[in-house]
Amino acid sequence: MKAVIFKQIGTIETVYRSKPEIQQPTDAIVKILHTSICGTDLHIMRGHVPTCTPGRILGHEGVGVIDALGPGVSNLKVGDHVLISCISGCGLCKHCRAGMPSHCLSGGWILGHTIDGTQAEYVRIPHAGSSLYPLPPSVDAQGAVALSDAFPTAYECAILPGKLKPGCTIAIVGAGPVGLAVLMLAKKLFSPRMILLVGKGQHRLNAAKGLGADHVLSSALGNDALTEMALAENNGDGFDLVVECVGIPQTFELCQKLLGLGGTITNVGVHGTKTDLHLQDLWAKNICITSRLVDTNTLNDLIGLVQSKMIDPELLISHRFKFSDITNAYELFNTGSSTNVLKVVISMD
Ligand SMILES: [Zn+2]
Ligand SMILES: [Zn+2]
CATH class of the missing domain: 3.40.50.720 (NAD(P)-binding Rossmann-like Domain)
Structure with a gap:
């Protein structure tokens, strides 16, 4: 599969990697439909996040379809359209149970950071049952990339x-x-x-x-x-x-x-x-x-606010790219406030 990696300070690169596989019973493999670039990805590219090492597939935002599920995930099924939370939470550790999955002892912000992320054709999502959110058909899947991180x-x-x-x-x-x-x-x-x-x-x-x-x-x-x-x-x-x-x-x-x-x-x-x-x-x-950090505990509420038309995440989307053009998307997003770029959506070819 094609994926975007942090190559070295200042450089990202599109490479071919093998498709991820289920490693834990609580994992899901999600086929990405749309992903995005976050300011945090630029921080990684610039070398400001030493915990993210070269070779890592970037990205913690996205929408996709469940391609495979571990036997421990009971609340989702293959084929479900899902929103990927930027935070992976086990739901069981002391911090998750205190409502802070951002500090999950086996999760938190790990996607595109300490494990491979969403800027790829497929991504492995740990703790899938508590970290993926079914996306109702009435919610636009491209705009929903702004729900992974920015809105929560x-x-x-x-x-x-x-x-x-x-x-x-x-x-x-x-x-x-x-x-x-x-x-x-x-x-x-x-x-x-x-x-x-x-x-x-x-x-x-x-x-x-x-x-x-x-x-x-x-x-x-x-x-x-x-x-x-x-x-x-x-x-x-x-x-x-x-x-x-x-x-x-x-x-x-x-x-x-x-x-x-x-x-x-x-x-x-x-x-x-x-x-x-x-x-x-x-x-x-x-x-x-x-x-505080974002926990994404409010994602169901935010999806409801999109359904009731109180908020429209698409209003934050300024540019749309194909995955084959993701290098251009990075270049544009890197211009920040000097151009009209806000949130970019990158859709699979
Ligand atoms: Zn982000
Ligand atoms: Zn936890």
Whole structure:
């Protein structure tokens, strides 16, 4: 089968590999229909994820058809169309039973990381019974690739811990696919009084406007000007919810400046360096700061929200490629905020 591997720092390559086989009774082999590229795949390509070694098949997002099942999987059958969660959870270990399969003792984020992933014609999914989700025919299979990771991350790491109330004010820092998914979910589910988004690249700011942001500001303005302009849009007050979707010190500092009395910062960004917490300014403001991994426990709810037409993951899809063109898809996705790329769908030839 054809598969995309992390070859060495800076390089991915399409290679031929043997089709994966069932190794454990709880495994499934899924024939991929559509997959996608995540910012995390770029981090691996750039050498920022040392736990992912050269030769690994990349990808942790996708939709497919069950091709084979281990004898221990009782809730799925061969031929089922399924959504692949970016998190593999056994459902039984202490962390899974505490609702945190992201920290599963024999799983977590392993696909396209420590085991071969979804950017291939077939993928082996461990703990299949609790890590694959039947995809109803009414849910578009291409758009659903944004449900593997981007939407549950937005929902579980930004929205649910954000204690949102209808009529609240929200500032989102970061306009990548996850930031825009946060925008879509907040707008539809909580009727906020105002959503302001800070991001990089005019295409993404335009996309945010199109998805219902009331105000958009370019991060190029710098933190001082951004703080002044953002607070001015909110009558001088800070925001009820501030979402950090970038993961660098400057953006986390900006989030602290935008936070209102009684507000919450929900951190989604993956931080690679230390960052300052200005507790001297924040300690008395009745605030909350949360940070967590995505567990994908809400996938059934999110599939339901797609079925009820409250959210449309396809709105995040900017480009569609054939698997034979995946190198071009990587090149485009690597341009990030400087082009109009958001989520890409890669479909099998
Ligand atoms: Zn991802
Ligand atoms: Zn577990």
